[in-house]
Amino acid sequence: MNRKPLFALSAAVVATAIALAPVLWTGTDPLHNGAAVAATPSDQAELIKHGEYLARAGDCVACHTVRGGKPFAGGLPMATPFGTMYTPNITPDDQYGIGTWSADDFYRAMHTGRSKDGSLLYPGFPFASYTRVSRADADAIFAYLRSMPPVNVPSRPHELKFPFNNRNLLIGWRTLFFREGEFKPDPTKSVEWNRGAYLVEGLGHCSMCHTSINIAGGPVSSAAFAGGLIPLQNWYAPSLTSAESGLGDWDIQDIADLLKTGVSQRGAVFGPMADVVHNSLQYLSDEDIRAMATYLKTIPQRSEPPETMQMETSEAFGGELLQQGQKIYHDQCAKCHAENGLGMPPNFPPLANNQSIQMHSAVNPIRMVLNGGYPPSTTGNPKPYGMPPFAQSLSNQEVAAVVTYIRMSWGNKGTPVSPQQVADLRSAPLD
Incomplete structure (x- = not known):
C-alpha cells in the first residue's frame, strides 16, 4: 500500500487550512473517534491529538517533508510521467503556508479537490480518496496542522511538461475519474469492516499505488486493487485481490502483523511499502490495523492485473x-x-x-x-x-x-x- 502520489501535489493543494474556527466534540462514530463541538482547552487538545493520528493514517508527512527538513514545509520533488512536481508548504505560515485558510477551505480541498480560490488541484494530491473522509475528521486534521510551527518557506513551482501545466485540462480528468462523496457505511457489513474500508479507501489512499493508471494518469477502475507498476519508481505494487498475489488466503493476523510491523509469518515489506509502514501504519491502533486487515481480506477479484512488460525467454x-x-x-x-x-x-x-x-x-x-x-x-x-x-x-x-x-x-x-x-x-x- 505505497502512498507516494503518482502526480504530486499542487502547490496550492494542501495549502489548505485555516483561520481556525473553534471545533467541538459531538460524540463518537464508527468511522472516526470523535467530531467537533465546542470548546474547552482540553477539548481542543484532544481534537489536535486526534488530528495528528489521522494525519499519520494519511501519511501526510511522507510527501510534505523533505529529508532533514522542517515538518510539513513541503518542497519534496516528485517525478511523474508528466514532469516534476513539488509538494507545498502546509504549515500555518500566513505568507507561504496554510495560515489564511479556513476550516471550510480545508474541507473543500479534501472533499472536492479545489483550492481556496476555487482552482483545480492536481490529482497527485489524493482528493479522489480523501473525498471519502468525514467532515469531523477533516476538521481534526486541520486543527492539528494549525497547531504546527509555521515555516516561512515558499513552495517551489511545478515543472510540468506542456500541455500538463494547463490546469484547465483537469476538467476532463475529473469528469472521467473523480466522484465526489463521503464514505457511506455498508449496512450489511460489520462496524469493523466498515472502519477498515473507510481507512483503506479514504485516508490510506491505498488504491493510488495498488491500482494501475492509464496514459491519462487515471486509475483503471475495472482492475481496482489488482496491482501495477508504480510509474518512475520501478517497484510493482502487488495485487490486493484474491487472484495473483492477493490476501484472500492470508490469516487476518498475518495481514495485521505485516501492516503494523512490516513483517509477518507470510512475508515482509520492502521498497515504498516499507516507508508507508514506517511513517504511518505502525502508529495506528491495533483495532484500526485489524479493521484494515479485515477489509483487505475481503476485496473481491475484479479482473486480472494489467500485463507488465516482461522479457520472455525461450x-x-x-x-x-x-x-x-x-x-x-x-x-x-x-x-x-x-x-x-x-x-x-x-x-x-x-x-x-x-x-x-x-x-x-x-x-x-x-x-x-x-x-x-x-x-x-x-x-x-x-x-x-x-x-x-x-x-x-x-x-x-x-x-x-x-x-x-x-x-x-x-x-x-x-x-x-x-x-x-x-x-x-x-x-x-x-x-
Missing part, C-alpha cells in the same frame, strides 16, 4: 537459467531462506508459496536481489533483519537465474526472467 534458455539458479541459491540464499524455500519467518521470509515472488511482474524480486534492503524499523520490529545486495557480485544472467529459480521452485508458478530485464532494473532508483 523454454530451453529458461531451463538453463533454472539449473544455474539452483546452484546460486544453494550458495548464496539457502542459509537464510532454507533449501526448501520456507525461510525462518518473520526474520527471513519464506519464498515458497510467496505470491510476491510469483507475480506476472518479476520487478520486485529482481530489485531485492540486486539492491537488497530492510523491512521498516517499527516498534513491533525495532531491529529488522535485512537482505544484502548482490548487484556487485552477480552478473545480469546470474541474477536472472536465481530469480527464475525461486519463481519456479517449491510449487511456485512464476515464469523465467530475462537477463535484459535485470539490466534494465540495475540502474533503477533505490527510492
